[in-house]
Amino acid sequence: MSQLKSIKCTKCSAPLELLGGGRVKTVTCSYCKSILDIEDEFKVLGNFKNVKFDHEIPFKIGMQGELQGIHYTIIGRVRYSELHGDSFWDDLLLFSPLYGYAWLTYEKGHITYSRRTRNFPNFSWNEIKNMDKFQYKGVNFHADEVFTSRIDYIEGELTWVAKKYDKSNILELYAPPYGLSLEKSNHEMEYYEMEYKESDEVYKAFNIPLNEQVKHNNIHALRAFGSSFFHPLMKMTLGVIALTLLLIFMVLQTGGGEPVLSIRSDNNTTIAYPFSLTSSKYLSTITLKSPTDKELDNFNIKILEHNRTVFAINTHNCYISPHIRTSTDTYLPTWEYRAKEVKVYLNLEANTPYQLQITAVDATQLSTIEVDIREQEGRINYFMWYLLALLFIVFGYIIQKNIYQKQLDDEEYESWLGVLFQHSLPFLILYLIIFFVLVPFEEMPTFTRVFFTLLVSVFVYNFLKIPFNIIYSIYQKIRGN
Amino acid sequence: MIYKETLKHNCPQCGDALARHFKYSKLIKCQSCGSSIFLEDDSVKLIGERSVLSEEPSLIQMHTSFSYGGRDYLPLGKIRYSYGRGFWEEWFIQGEQNQEFWLSIDEGDFVLEERAIINLPFTTFGQVKLGKKYNNYLVTEKGEGVCVGFEGELPKSITIGERHQYIHLSLGYNSLITVEFSNNHIETFKGEWIDPLYIKVVTQ
Numbered sequence: 001m002s003q004l005k006s007i008k009c010t011k012c013s014a015p016l017e018l019l020g021g022g023r024v025k026t027v028t029c030s031y032c033k034s035i036l037d038i039e040d041e042f043k044v045l046g047n048f049k050n051v052k053f054d055h056e057i058p059f060k061i062g063m064q065g066e067l068q069g070i071h072y073t074i075i076g077r078v079r080y081s082e083l084h085g086d087s088f089w090d091d092l093l094l095f096s097p098l099y100g101y102a103w104l105t106y107e108k109g110h111i112t113y114s115r116r117t118r119n120f121p122n123f124s125w126n127e128i129k130n131m132d133k134f135q136y137k138g139v140n141f142h143a144d145e146v147f148t149s150r151i152d153y154i155e156g157e158l159t160w161v162a163k164k165y166d167k168s169n170i171l172e173l174y175a176p177p178y179g180l181s182l183e184k185s186n187h188e189m190e191y192y193e194m195e196y197k198e199s200d201e202v203y204k205a206f207n208i209p210l211n212e213q214v215k216h217n218n219i220h221a222l223r224a225f226g227s228s229f230f231h232p233l234m235k236m237t238l239g240v241i242a243l244t245l246l247l248i249f250m251v252l253q254t255g256g257g258e259p260v261l262s263i264r265s266d267n268n269t270t271i272a273y274p275f276s277l278t279s280s281k282y283l284s285t286i287t288l289k290s291p292t293d294k295e296l297d298n299f300n301i302k303i304l305e306h307n308r309t310v311f312a313i314n315t316h317n318c319y320i321s322p323h324i325r326t327s328t329d330t331y332l333p334t335w336e337y338r339a340k341e342v343k344v345y346l347n348l349e350a351n352t353p354y355q356l357q358i359t360a361v362d363a364t365q366l367s368t369i370e371v372d373i374r375e376q377e378g379r380i381n382y383f384m385w386y387l388l389a390l391l392f393i394v395f396g397y398i399i400q401k402n403i404y405q406k407q408l409d410d411e412e413y414e415s416w417l418g419v420l421f422q423h424s425l426p427f428l429i430l431y432l433i434i435f436f437v438l439v440p441f442e443e444m445p446t447f448t449r450v451f452f453t454l455l456v457s458v459f460v461y462n463f464l465k466i467p468f469n470i471i472y473s474i475y476q477k478i479r480g481n
Numbered sequence: 482m483i484y485k486e487t488l489k490h491n492c493p494q495c496g497d498a499l500a501r502h503f504k505y506s507k508l509i510k511c512q513s514c515g516s517s518i519f520l521e522d523d524s525v526k527l528i529g530e531r532s533v534l535s536e537e538p539s540l541i542q543m544h545t546s547f548s549y550g551g552r553d554y555l556p557l558g559k560i561r562y563s564y565g566r567g568f569w570e571e572w573f574i575q576g577e578q579n580q581e582f583w584l585s586i587d588e589g590d591f592v593l594e595e596r597a598i599i600n601l602p603f604t605t606f607g608q609v610k611l612g613k614k615y616n617n618y619l620v621t622e623k624g625e626g627v628c629v630g631f632e633g634e635l636p637k638s639i640t641i642g643e644r645h646q647y648i649h650l651s652l653g654y655n656s657l658i659t660v661e662f663s664n665n666h667i668e669t670f671k672g673e674w675i676d677p678l679y680i681k682v683v684t685q
Contacts, residue, residue, distance in 0.1 A: 021567055022565070022566045022568060022588060024566070069678075070678075097537070098538055098539070098540050098589070098677070099589045099677050099678070100587075100588045100589015100590060101589060118655055118674045119655050120654060121653040121654060122651055122653040
């Protein structure tokens with residue numbers, strides 16, 4: 001099978017070296033570029049000497065390397081171009097005495113590896129060219145358009161008689177990083193399994209010198225989306241988001257708050273009302289509300305423990321005793337002037353006798369106040385900021401992925417999953433941000449809040465798409481695509 | 482455990498004891514002198530002298546079990562056919578239940594088959610056209626080779642120089658039927674293309 005014979009070109013007498021196996025049918029003289037028929041006494045079948053184009057690639061005939069545990073020798077090369085397009089690529093024929101033939105396809109620094117498979121139904125070309133998807137080995141592959149390739153140049157050995165401008169019809173199906181190539185030959189359909197290979201890995205396998213390695217600077221249909229920064233971060237982020245949501249759910253379930261005291265007072269009344277908590281779990285809250293924006297400023301509120309003030313707040317300052325504080329500061333900023341509602345989180349102890357005192361600063365100024373004290377309130381706003389940061393990572397990932405997929409082909413990947421990722425998920429994130437973080441409709445009843453947030457989200461989402469589209473078009477211009 | 486039966490007859494060439502690994506082997510090779518010996522009902526017949534095959538790299542080694550698809554196979558013999566510049570090999574393989582299998586290896590293309598009785602819509606090699614469909618069978622390959630040697634033991638007699646014609650009929654996917662024409666005799670085999678990446682040598 002792997003016999004090495006030295007023979008001479010029948011056109012120019014240059015020595016020829018045969019590296020392939022028994023199925024090799026033609027060899028191209030590396031000197032005069034004549035195609036010689038191995039099965040017919042090396043008769044000249046054609047010539048590529050006058051073909052002029054840039055055909056230098058990092059891989060050369062005779063190079064050896066190991067791919068997927070198989071030791072291969074590059075024995076042939078075919079330069080193809082798309083018949084009605086501007087793309088071109090090089091197919092390198094690999095030979096292993098143990099595993100037979102395979103292909104490396106090189107296209108502007110991108111590399112795919114292909115092996116023939118027969119694990120297909122006996123399709124006719126008519127069935128294939130109308131195919132839009134196909135399930136193979138449990139994976140859904142999406143079809144690209146049928147195209148016609150044309151041979152522009154060949155080198156080395158090939159297992160069929162290839163001539164200049166020979167054409168073949170091909171349908172490729174993608175499920176990155178895997179693909180299928182369905183090709184029509186003379187007597188039967190040929191099917192190939194393809195796999196995208198990172199070029200560094202292949203260059204290393206074939207010992208390509210660093211200065212000859214070509215790095216790709218564009219996208220490839222078989223290259224699965226994977227940003228160096230966002231992709232690994234995204235995997236971790238999704239796990240952390242799931243854990244965070246679980247924690248929020250648990251806090252909401254068990255820390256929804258229990259009423260302790262609800263009282264109403266006015267400028268003519270001084271209240272000293274005893275209360276105590278049943279549990280120290282989570283935090284306790286004190287919420288102060290007034291009907292108009294000046295009334296709250298007319299009250300002093302205190303909480304005493306055994307006649308010792310542990311919390312005091314009015315329009316000028318806020319004091320909090322060190323042993324019930326939730327912050328490291330003893331004096332905290334108070335409410336803004338003319339506020340109508342204030343909510344303070346405290347770390348009050350259970351089963352301790354407290355007293356709530358409400359006094360008016362100016363007993364002549366008509367004012368009322370409502371005070372609500374609740375215990376066992378979970379404070380999820382910390383989680384929300386944390387969640388927001390994580391969602392920004394997800395958002396960044398989705399934007400990057402969208403840009404990548406738009407570059408591939410606007411018509412590809414329009415599956416329901418693609419649509420979900422492209423639209424529903426960003427919209428959901430935006431909705432949650434508005435609902436939980438920006439809270440513009442907090443005072444509304446829950447159902448109304450849900451509805452209004454939805455309306456605003458639809459508007460904002462469509463508005464936000466405008467700058468993203470502009471950024472994307474600028475990005476395209478910069479990349480020259 | 483490899484089956485081994487010592488025969489009551491000795492090698493007619495060198496006189497050494499003869500043994501076979503497959504109960505129904507018809508052709509064996511003397512381990513001492515390499516002579517090919519045809520086993521008839523109650524006698525042995527020398528049909529040729531040494532048939533030496535050149536060493537070629539192969540995933541399959543004689544008398545070394547390999548596994549594929551969760552089953553073990555033991556190669557007992559092989560026939561090499563030449564088709565001009567290259568060749569392919571037909572390996573005679575023993576299955577786990579002592580069944581007879583044939584593994585065809587042609588430069589990385591592997592086909593594992595068993596004998597099968599199949600009603601064919603043609604009777605001669607010349608009738609069949611490449612690319613044509615006969616009932617559900619699509620003719621995907623048609624070729625011929627010449628036996629250039631054999632090794633080990635085989636369940637049939639073969640002679641060097643014997644011409645061998647074959648047709649591949651595809652039923653879709655990996656499924657395959659091979660029709661062999663030799664000495665005015667048709668044999669049919671049914672099996673599948675297998676991926677050599679999944680062949681593993683069984684370590685004893």
